[in-house]
Amino acid sequence: MDEGALRALLPRVLAGLVRRGEDFDAAEDALQEALLEALRIWPEHPPRDPRAWLSSVALRRLVDARRGEAARRGREDRLHGQPEPEPPSTGTGDDTLFLLFCCCHPELAPASQVALTLRAVGGLSTREIADAYYVPEATMAQRISRAKRALRGRRLDQPGDLAVVLRVLYLVYTTGHAGRVDLAAEAIRLARQLTLATEEPEARGLLALMLLNHARLPARLDSEGRIVTLDRQDRGRWDTREIAEGVRVLQSALAVQTQQRRPGRYQVEAAIAALHDDAASAEETDWPQILAWYDDLLALTDDPVHSDPAAVLGRAVAVGHVHGAAAGLRETDRLREVLDDRHRWHAVRGHLHELDGDLPAAATAYAQAARRATAVAERDHLIRQAARARAAQ
Known part of the structure; x- marks a missing residue:
């Protein structure tokens, strides 16, 4: 299994464990142990169902820890010839959405919500997150540990606030492009997963906003790394495919709005970004429409x-x-x-x-x-x- 597929799989396994009522911190530790075991065994004995294998091994690690018999059970798990494990029940609903809600628990500080989201849902290492935020790895590790301790003992089986999840994803996006990890691209990836799990128009509005802004990235800096303002950017360098996708996503979000429910802030901001992206030159920008959208935003x-x-x-x-x-x-x-x-x-x-x-x-x-x-x-x-x-x- 390649790295990308494994990164997408781990949050689903972690969510399944947390859905069962397992402690968030302990569940992640158990999953990391299962992953290390997988890296040792899978090259010669690949499982038929990687998710089921990781889920079952991680669950056994949790049971082992509670019983104080981790060493004995670890040896049993490594025996060859055992039947393929059955996946533990994960409940209903989308696992990525569930895990995002867990990481964005309202009792966590915004910085902790972001860090835990990148760690548990994004699958980034603590070092990668620290590098992206220009802080020492030890500092980021403490931040993530504090966040997990804050969730310790809580049964995370209640629906969370989607608005908080959207805010956290936007915070990840606006951190920008730093270190070895492009946090803006990571936020877009997570937002895409979120739109597959919910019909909420604001989720699509946020994805559209990210795409429409991200499309201008190639023109934002000159050859010497200096900022180039929007009116002076070479629009031929903008990513037209990303713009087209952003417009499609925005249109799908706006199409479900009714007279009783006006578009939310992410949809409105995306509409403003779309008007800027649609202009062939700064002089051709449709400022009257932009002003109208700003009036809606302030309202x-x-x-x-x-x-x-x-x-x-x-x-x-x-x-x-x-x-x-x-x-x-x-x-x-x-x-x-x-x-x-x-x-x-x-x-x-x-x-x-x-x-x-x-x-x-x-x-x-x-x-x-x-x-x-x-x-x-x-x-x-x-x-x-x-x-x-x-x-x-």
């Missing part, structure tokens, strides 16, 4: 300025393109008291001043944004934006 929350400042700023940009830069700047003026300390507020004002032809004001705003930016790549990009605006005066 989803009672206090969008505090709960979703990125959407509020995105709408200000759309206003600037539809009704003129001055109108967009007036929108940002209304947000000054709340967002003045955010680097993106100043960056948006820089863009709108530049759109208005006021290059000195644009340079000043970009410089102020750079001073507030915490990410090195973004800070360097804003410094270059300020320098470009000054040079063009």
Whole structure:
């Protein structure tokens, strides 16, 4: 069995054990022991049903641990000629969805939810997850251990909150592309599995959003690794197949909505991304439709300025393109008291001043944004934006 197939199999086996009421931490330890046994035996004696084999061996390890007879039973398990084991009952429902709910238990902190999801559902090693998040392996191991301890003794047989699962997957996606593991691609893989297990339109909306944004990845950096803004990207480098898939997924999500239930935030954000991806050039962007979708997005929350400042700023940009830069700047003026300390507020004002032809004001705003930016790549990009605006005066 190749690595990819084995990675997809392990979460299903783990979910089956947890469904039986086994402790999450102990079940994963038992599965790891079963996997080591499989790597030793399978090359010469491959099982007819790998999932059944792993499930049964892991279950016996759990029984062994409880009885304190692991050594004796381990020798028995390794005897040749035993009949193929029967898989333990895993209950009903989709195992991947069930395990995602377990990893996204509401009592876990968001960072722990993400780490446990990548470990248990994504099948990534602790080292891979640590590398992706730029933290020591020991630190990530402690985070995962704490998460599993928090679940210890809980019978994880109740349905969870799908909204939490979607939020965790989006957190994985927005972490981006780092280390040896592309977390964005991993989030897309998990989101695809989720859409197979639920008819919830927001799950498809999230998958569409990821695909439509991920399609622009090849054009986001120049040859020297510097950020290229959307309006300056080479759109010929965008992944058209990924865009087409994202549009299809989005259309399928929007098709099931009714007048009584408007699209959720992931569907709306995906619609905005689709309009950007559909434009052959920045000048051909359908800003009126984007503005309309931003209005729908802000209507989803009672206090969008505090709960979703990125959407509020995105709408200000759309206003600037539809009704003129001055109108967009007036929108940002209304947000000054709340967002003045955010680097993106100043960056948006820089863009709108530049759109208005006021290059000195644009340079000043970009410089102020750079001073507030915490990410090195973004800070360097804003410094270059300020320098470009000054040079063009």
